[in-house]
Amino acid sequence: MNEELRGTLKTGLVAGIVTLSLGMIGILVSFNNRFIVTDLVTLADLLLFGMAVLAGYLAASSLKQNSIVSKLLHGGLAGVLAAVPTFLLILLTLVWEDIRSSFINVEPDLIALVTLNNQSVVTGGILLLVVFGVAGMAGVGYALLPDRFRRPISMSLAWTIGSGVMSDILIGILRPRLSQDALRGLFGSTGLQPAPFVVLFVMLTAVFFWWQQGGQTRYQTLRQNLTPSQQKSSRRVSISLLVIFLLILPSLLGVYLSEIFNEVGRFVLMGLGLNIAIGLAGLLDLGYVTNFAVGAYIMALLTSSSEFGLDNPWSFWLAVPICVLAAMFTGFILALPVLKMRGDYLAIATLGFGEIIRVLARSDALKPVIGGAQGILQIPAAQIGGFLSQTLGYVLNPINNFLQRFELGILATNSNGEIVFGNPPQLYYLFILASLLMLFISRRLNNSRTGRRWMAIREDEDVAAAMGINTTNAKVLAFTLSAASGGLAGAIFAAKLGSIFPSSFELLISINVLALIIVGGLGSIPGVIVGAFALVGIPQLLSEFAEFRLLLYGIALIGMMLMRPEGLWPSEVHRREIKSDGDDETAVPVSVKP
């Protein structure tokens, strides 16, 4: 057997096993409810046949010989092989009828899906092999395209599919603003209509192609040719547009999407905090949830009107600084014992702290103080009342009246003239305020002397110490400051939910935050936001994803480390590092020396 054939066989079989796994763990059936093109293509179809296309593509691009026929043959073979394990599963279900009692997700829906809804299962299975073979060849065709066509096509395909997948959100945003007929022309009950799908795809391809062929350079020269004062004013205009956009966003999104935005905001806050410890100072803290829990519990204890709260509950605004300080204090205390540890020992020790806090929070031992597993209830929402809200009302009400004509609005006062941060669109302003504050602080820290000190420690602690940096103090400071943002997130979280339970403070939160800053790019502030949207926003938007969220996190963590260790939006330092020595394999984000 020659080497190239072996490579193709391997690619095909790996793709086959992945395809089989997708079916057996239930992803395919679950994603089959999400239409991209109404009543025609689902996300499961895309995933299933995408695997065949991918197998064909990989097989063809690793081939050294250039003859198109042999490429097509290899691609087709890889495609067929990608279906073989699934085909075997189909045959297996014929013999083993009780398979669901062991493999819970091998259900009739799955078999129907992979046999392409054929009456006879065997015919369907054979059909699957054939279709996969063709899809594999399609993958070869894609590999044969010259790069300047391939890139715009992939980009526009991704965007078109994305808008198909997200169509119910687009419908939600467009419904008040478009006529019923126009909406029905664009979207079906669940996905895009076929014609708009094709039109969107062609248009986007044209746009991306134009952008790549010269649009980008023209835009850049246009920007460079502006006079300094023009540049300044153009920047001012774009910033004010951004601010206005952020202010009216919740009314644009509606309640459900605002809630998702708030979840993203909560994780952005935590991500920014943890980013100080991991991204800047290189301290892998797996117990970050501790700070979040402290913030939330202190808020609950200070403001709750239940038996765990104070006799005279505080207001939210008074309690917030206390929560932040308490979280910082916890961060400080927990930092002291772990200071001498490095790398993985530090990670495990902080993980241990996180678990201790979790077990303590739900134990009977602390039940008289923090409510044990029953948690603390009756935490009031944050609100602004009295003189301040009246003054704000004078400004906000006319704006709201004006915006109402466009079905938009901003922060609103209620009938008593108070501003209550109770429902998601109102809470959004709290989150955006906190996030902007933390973004500002993070940015300043990033470029400060302290930030550079941390980065020196991250790169090499011994060298940093030799340069005269007091590593002990710098590390304590990193832990303390990184805790602040977690405490803030916890405080707002408690006021948002109105009740807190120990189950909200699991290790998964720490892992979640870790995953999002790694996916976004360690040490990168925009990366935190990108990561939070990718890992928190998207799974919330697509309920099908929610069930497989942690599976996807696992894949994301491994995949990022293998393929793009600098993250989706790398920080300047890493970008520079990677540019300066592109062939250096060790140019990965955190480089703690052994």
Place this chain on the structure above:
Amino acid sequence: MRRFSYIDLVLWLFRIGIIGVVLWGVTGKFILGVGNEYTVSDWLDFFVSGLSQGSLYALIALGYTMVYGVLFMINFAHGEFFMAGAMTSTVLVALPLQNAGYIDRFPLLSLLAIFVSAVLTSVLVAVLTERIAYRPLRNAPRLVPLITAIGASFFWQYYFRGLFGSSLLPFPEFAMFNGKIAFWGLDFQKADFAVIITSLLVMFGLQQFVQRTKTGRAIRAVAENKDAATLMGIDVNRTITITFIVGASMAGVAGVLYSIVFRQLNFVMGFIPGIKAFTAAVLGGIGSIPGAALGGLFLGIIEAIGPPLFLEGLGVAGSHQLKDVIAFTMLVLVLIFRPQGIIGERLAEKKA
């Protein structure tokens, strides 16, 4: 001589605090008689269940220690190897055997089949993890494989959840593990006794394997120095894979033993035992095989005796819920004060 900083002061206070708490608890228990009253045989029961739990920890800890020995990385996903073996063997072998009535008729053969399938699954999962998530990153900074290990851990948990569902699975009952057995004047549950004996046998076998066989020598050589081992004609990649295979087989065995004792499984079952086994490995001195065994037993016993001994003595309500706190506190204490572990064969300072 280093300056005495405020950090040292805090660490000393921490030390004194922990010792104080333990002493206070013990005094409260024995002199003031706080909490429930236990007879001597109750204490022995705690000890025996701790011994059985500890030998499970020891088995899992061996995998951590061996991988750490050769790669200097914490294989965070090791608990998942344990889970994978236990769940797969239960769903695909034990339960069908039970339904067919084979477990009552041929208990030993069934048990053998369960063990074999568990070990095979654990090994498969371990080899895949090593191949995909660890090997390509062998020269990367040390935090990178730790992050992929965390990723692998979550991946496998939810992969197996997808395969077998998230409900609690019952492990079939074996008649031969019911009842008690007396040995050396101690009353053992038969299941506990089987766990202890099996673990001891497996650990003894492992020690022989590492010390006596050629492959064992290769593993030790790679742990000592990879470059030198390569020069001596040792295939380092192959040896590392073998290390993973050996560690995972023991995790598989531990998975079945766990199922026999607790008889309930689900997809997160690997996480807490995994962390505790890591604690055990650190406790005994990570990288050292006898250390892991010793650390596991020690941790199991402390965990079983600790809550009734000093937590109840302090008047803590629901002290049995806090046994995890004891384990994790031990972990943190060891990492802070004695990172080289009880046996301290290796200098963890330069590697950690």
